[in-house]
Amino acid sequence: MPHIPLPEHLPGITGLLEYSRVTAEPIRQLTQFILRGENSLTPAERELIATIVSHNNECRFCTAAHTAAADLLLGETETCEIMKQDIDAAPVSSKMKALLKIAKQVQVSGKAVTAESIANAEAEGATDVEIHDTVLIAGLFCLYNRYVDGMATVAPADPQFYTGLGQRLVDHGYNRLTNGYDHLKKQN
Numbered sequence: 001m002p003h004i005p006l007p008e009h010l011p012g013i014t015g016l017l018e019y020s021r022v023t024a025e026p027i028r029q030l031t032q033f034i035l036r037g038e039n040s041l042t043p044a045e046r047e048l049i050a051t052i053v054s055h056n057n058e059c060r061f062c063t064a065a066h067t068a069a070a071d072l073l074l075g076e077t078e079t080c081e082i083m084k085q086d087i088d089a090a091p092v093s094s095k096m097k098a099l100l101k102i103a104k105q106v107q108v109s110g111k112a113v114t115a116e117s118i119a120n121a122e123a124e125g126a127t128d129v130e131i132h133d134t135v136l137i138a139g140l141f142c143l144y145n146r147y148v149d150g151m152a153t154v155a156p157a158d159p160q161f162y163t164g165l166g167q168r169l170v171d172h173g174y175n176r177l178t179n180g181y182d183h184l185k186k187q188n
Helices: 013-017 022-035 043-056 058-072 078-085 094-108 115-123 129-150 160-173 182-186
Strands: none
Touching: 013 022, 013 129, 022 043, 022 129, 043 058, 043 078, 043 094, 043 129, 058 078, 058 115, 058 129, 058 160, 094 115, 094 129, 115 129
16 A cells, blocks of 8 residues: 555556656656667666666566566566576676676665776776666666655556556657556556
8 A cells, every 4th residue: 555645547656656747757857868768778778777676676566567678678588587586697798797787786785886896897898888877777776666665656466567567668668658647547
């Protein structure tokens, strides 16, 4: 049960963003820019960063949503599940493994990021911008995870909900839908 009254048909972050559209707009713009804007990291790679942080923060809603988006962008469902258990075993590049390890360090604390992990990412070909963006994405998802769980939002149990949400993120990014979310009232 959420700590404040939220629209019942909008679980997780969506209900919070609708509750406070004035704070939602800059958050959405930043998220759209860093997860879907021009970048040498693909949208799928950036979703992997969001997934590993959300998974390690034990945020059920965000983990399921970003796993679904990453799976759709990758065209398969194995990478996220392997990555959650063992980054080194994940079928991603060595550079991406190094960046995911930095994201996990950020999830623990910004001060947990080591010079060694940065040097390892650089040795694997990560640019300064990619390292910067990894830390920024990881920090942003720590905010989201704490926002979603700190307000005790609802996390649907139905995996199909997250498949639909993942498709929405792939198709429309992090922008508010033009017609809002009334279409979800019929689903819940």
